[in-house]
Amino acid sequence: MINYKFSFKDTLEREKHMVFTSDMSERTMKALAHHDNVIKALEKQIPKRPIWEGDGYSDGEMVYDTWYCPNCDYGFDEDEPHWFCPVCGQAIDWSEEGGDK
Secondary structure: OOOOOOOHHHHHHHHHOOOOOOOOOHHHHHHHHHHHHHHHHHHHHOOEOOEEEEEEEEOOEEEEEEEEOOOOOOEEEOOOOOOEOOOOOOEEOOOOOOOEO
């Protein structure tokens, strides 16, 4: 037996290109609903950079003290660096200090 391993991105691309029959049977409708849920879940597993918002200046520089989830737009204080959004489950990419400041 061959053991295939796919990254979340590869699996997501494969799922997006799956083809289903055009009948409207209950089985097909359940498969489509499952397919949509798999895509949504996989998209949340691929880390995205937080969106930063500044609300003032200090020494002539913008102060970025709030970050937002790139999926659900829920806001958090700068000192709350979650690996996953606690609201929607989106993976957050903190690979560069401060995100998209």
